[in-house]
Amino acid sequence: MCLAVPGKVLGIEDRDGTRMATVDFGGVVKEVCLEYLPDLQVGEYAIVHVGFALQRLDEESARKTLELFENLGILQEEFGDPWELAATEANGRTEQPAGAEDGTAVQEAKR
Numbered sequence: 001m002c003l004a005v006p007g008k009v010l011g012i013e014d015r016d017g018t019r020m021a022t023v024d025f026g027g028v029v030k031e032v033c034l035e036y037l038p039d040l041q042v043g044e045y046a047i048v049h050v051g052f053a054l055q056r057l058d059e060e061s062a063r064k065t066l067e068l069f070e071n072l073g074i075l076q077e078e079f080g081d082p083w084e085l086a087a088t089e090a091n092g093r094t095e096q097p098a099g100a101e102d103g104t105a106v107q108e109a110k111r
Helices: 059-070 074-079 080-089 104-110
Strands: 005-015 019-024 026-033 045-049 052-057
Touching: 005 026, 005 059, 019 045, 026 045, 026 052, 045 059, 052 059, 059 074
Parallel strands: none
Antiparallel strands: 005 019, 005 045, 019 026, 045 052
């Protein structure tokens, strides 16, 4: 799954003519291209998809979204170590949320 995730700009630099930022996604720090938001500043939040900042976002909305993603396990799925996930699945230790077998977990997540 590929999501648009809110992140906070920690630093900005020019790399070979491209404006790049170091962005914090709730504890996970990644490099992001700012070419679509050239006036974005350090300390501001943006929605990021596949490494590109696409839209400015207020801090409250960003924090709420990150909290929701964390509670649903989406941040781990999006930013987790794919090798660790593959090893876990290969060892047959995949864990389903309580109620996943009968669909109640999905219903709870939608509320």
